Amino acid sequence: EVQLVESGGGLVQPGRSLRLSCAASGFTFGDYAMHWVRQGPGKGLEWVSSIGWNSGTIGYADSVKGRFTISRDNAKNSLYLQMNSLRTEDTAFYYCARGIFGGDDYGDLFDYWGQGALVTVSS
Amino acid sequence: SSELTQDPAVSVALGQTVRITCQGDSLRSYYANWYQQKPGQAPILLIYANDNRPSGIPDRFSGSSSRNTASLTITGAQAEDEADYYCNSRDSSGSHLVFGGGTKLTVL
DSSP states (O other), rough: OOOEEEEEOOOETOOOOOOEEEEESSSGGGGGEEEEEEOOTTTTEEEEEEEEETSHHHETTTTTTEEEEEEEGGGGGGEEEEESSSSSSGOOEEEEEEEEEOOOOOOOOOOOOOEEEEEEEOO | SSSSSSSSEEEEEEEEEEEEEEGGGGGSSSSOEEEEEEEEOOOEEETTTTTTTTOOOOTTTEEEEEEEETEEEESSGGGGGGGEEEEEOOOTTSSSEEEOEEEEEEEE
């Protein structure tokens, strides 16, 4: 059974940093692209960032580019999102999602999702 | 604003058929995927690559695409289908992933 478990969320002041982690199990993590998607309170889904299976391709939404960094450790079956210079508008549930198998880039499909980690940016 | 446009809300009578649409220029070049999200839950994948259903998804859910519009059809809507539905694809440049704004489905 595919499982994705996010951790690292919490309350943080504007301008500070936070690192999210996603622990994967139930599949060969290193074979799949991975994504971060967020959902603000009462809002729709917003793509944040993606990384290919071998970290060869990485993409960011314009709203987070230059502030957030996605990374992965295939040996630890883990995905990360380093979030710097946080803003109040970054407040959201952050979901880790599995992407496509292999491929030249990270694809556009999210086939399994974690339950999300809440990040609240407030003074 | 999203490059994929969805109607904010749609309603359907129990047992009837409803179509939820997703419009965007990028859909002329890229596949659409569909997700269902119920309150307090993570989204689940319903349809991928326009018209493919993952295992475990009931066959009352189907997808199609024509020109700049992708559609999700629920044939014989059930009470448990009341949820938010999102489409996703790439933007026109192909470099960014995008979601539609979501459609809230009410089953009457």
